[in-house]
Amino acid sequence: YTPLEVAHDGGSMIWCEWIKWNGKQVTALVGGIKDLIVKSGKKMTLGADVFPSLEISKVEIGQDWKEWAANGLIDFVCPMLYVNDLDLFRDYLSDAIAAAQNKCAVWPGIGILTSHNKITKNILVQEIGIAREAGTGGVVFFSGHSFNEAFRDTLKATVFK
Secondary structure, three states: OOHHHOOOOOOOHHHHHHHHHHHHHHHHHHHHHHHHHHHHOOOOOOEEEEOOOHHHHHHHHOOOHHHHHHOOOOOEEEEEOOOOOHHHHHHHHHHHHHHHOOOOEEOOEEEOEOOOOEOOHHHHHHHHHHHHHOOOOOOEEEOHHHOOHHHHHHHHHOOOO
16 A cells, blocks of 8 residues: 555554654654764754644654654754744743753744744744743744844844844
8 A cells, every 4th residue: 555545544554554654764864864964073963843743743744853852863943833822832832842851952933924824023022032931042933035124123122132
């Protein structure tokens, strides 16, 4: 069977095996990249942008970033927390920090303009505040083209004053 020939739900044993196989391939890729970095002798860090929900991430795209952190495969993780809801942002961030277990840094991704989200300057400032309160080492903005002068000016006048 191929994944295209089976039902895409948790009730199919073949689909469940595909999910596990796919996750192993992605983890092997991340591990291979980490090995190349180590063997190069160069001082580089490896990180990954990941879906915010660990379980959805594992199933939908094979990202078991909790395992990657636990096994030292990544140095930082950037969960894509592209939401306008501050409580949801806080919950996702808390989950990511718990999953990382101090094995890698967590730099939350803040979506300025994404396919499903457009943030305000006020929410941007509040999300950065939440990340700082949580003890993250920084934040990441998505995407570069949407991070315009108005957003930069707001940050210069507030959280990066």
